[in-house]
Amino acid sequence: MMSKTYKKLIATRLSDDFRSAIDIQELPIPTPNSGEILIRNKFAGINAGFDTLLCKGNVPYVNLTPPFDLGVEAVGEVVEIGEEVNTIQIGDAVATTVRGGGYREYQVISAHQAIKIREAIPEVLTLMPTGMSALVALEEVGEMKSRETVLVTAAAGGVGHIAVQLAKLAGNHVIGVCGSEVKAKLLESLGCDRIINYRNETLDTVLQQEYPNGINLAFDCVGKQTFDTCVEHLAVRGRLVVVGFISEYANDLESVTQPRIYQKLFWKSASVRGFLMPHFSEYAEEARDRLLDLFYTGKLKVAVDPREFHGIEAIPDAVEYLLSGQNCGKVVVKF
Template sequence: MGTNKQLVISSFSDDIRAATSILTTELPKISENQILVKNKYVGINALYDRELYRGKVPYINVKFPYVFGVEAVGEIIETGSLVNNFAIGDAISTVKVGTAYKEFQVLDADEAIAIPEATPEYLTINPTGVSAYLGLKNVAELKPKETIVVSAAAGGLGHIVVQLAKQKDCHVVAICGTKEKETLLQSLNCCDRIINHRKENIHTVLSTEYASKIDAAFDSVGRHMFDAFLKNLAPLGRLVVSGLATEINEGSFEKINAPRVYESIYWKGASVRCFMNHLYKDQHPEARNILFKQYQKRELQVKVDPKKFQGIEAIVEASEYLLAGKSCGKVVVEL
């Protein structure tokens, strides 16, 4: 029987290196309804991971040692006797909290998602691309020819959001923070205005060029970004919160003394909404199929960060890299 190297949370800490360790165990035998998968690539979700190893995700009961990671793609190397919808060699995707950061996965066959190839691009589409698609459809309710502003637009989520928005012939405002990210966004050929927030003041630009003109805002940063988006919403505008990067980076929520949010949006009939991917699970298959077809037809570009990370041990470095704001596209680790 082979062994399985895994990255696990072994204690709570603010530092991933203090909180985690490498654990090697024997591979368990699979049951008649299970499959054994060799993971090829895992996706890095550093902000969510950090809340886990800080012990701050309220709906997860972390018991040490806790394997973490959410998304992976790989190939089936063994199937149970009653599994008839998969075969050895099939490429599959998995999206499940507490499963990804390991070399091999044993899972029930009905938890596996068939994909054309076990590549970083399909890892990016599922679930990150799915989040972009469903967030725009269900929460932003984006309509053709509207104006949308997207924070962290060169990230794994953001670079899909801006492309899907342009497919609706929208005016797309993309915000990023480095020259490399500007270059990535330019290569997508879908952004009408790119704002590098380290070169231009977000509040000034939006208040000057887009005052009361933002129909939809897609924000995963928070604080100053949220405030600038909120101030410049159009009548019936929608501000979608898809993440809280700044708050999480600071370790606690900023306490403010100001009028409540409705003071800013009531007279506009605008709204602030939140997106959580797992609440739309019934729509995931349809979204995946649409995005897979677009990618295969080259109607959708999928950008993977060019920095190479390899092996279970590299997950820690990849996480630190993403938290440092260096990523362009989806950060993945090859196993």
């Protein structure tokens, strides 16, 4: 018998600490209106950086006032449909990427916002929107070509391990930066050409000694010193895409006093480019379909972190786990 209530996670206040900003609510399970569907979420993806920034009030394009719902990507099963829903049936597996629809056991959304998938498995959470971000950032912002040298930081993370594979599929030499032997083994299995474990080697030294002509495309999710090193080693006409800066999400931004970076970029005609998926929404559908096809045909491997998190109550632990850098692949919570 289906429960009459469900739990969801909300932000009740703005705070630098995710755990202190949130609360769990228990509410009646909603009934879908015309054109809507009710989904029982089975898995949700953890986006610790976005979650933290959102609860700090540091996401300018959202600018929410508490209380507000949290979580984005989820996969689940349709358990009820409203009138005039013709494209989806009860029992269908679907994926959703609605902000506020992830960290909850049930959600009601418009039928057209749901993406039908073969099975509600956690691997799909790595493709939407995480993998979509990797693909669009590399191709549209980074202008990725073939036979280039591509460097990916946080390469064993949810976004990074997809970026590594997409760069390899495009015919590039790929350098993956990570912080443990377990992560290095994952990158080796994905075909990474040069793996740099920054706990054993220095990124700057390796690039200086082994890549004297520089990096054509850097895909950076880390920031701070890693960002500085990537800028330093860009090739002529090299591009650095800022996909995130997880090293500073949980703290105040570091103040830096040094020469402006245009003197490093100008003489090499190099560039630094920011990427935020909402600014490239016109590419989302094609990217999603291509990634699903690559996954279903076995051309793209998806890594889900083996550590298990169960239930709404485990989400703060999952966020802190991801921010600690221990994860290998996508971190998910199971409902």
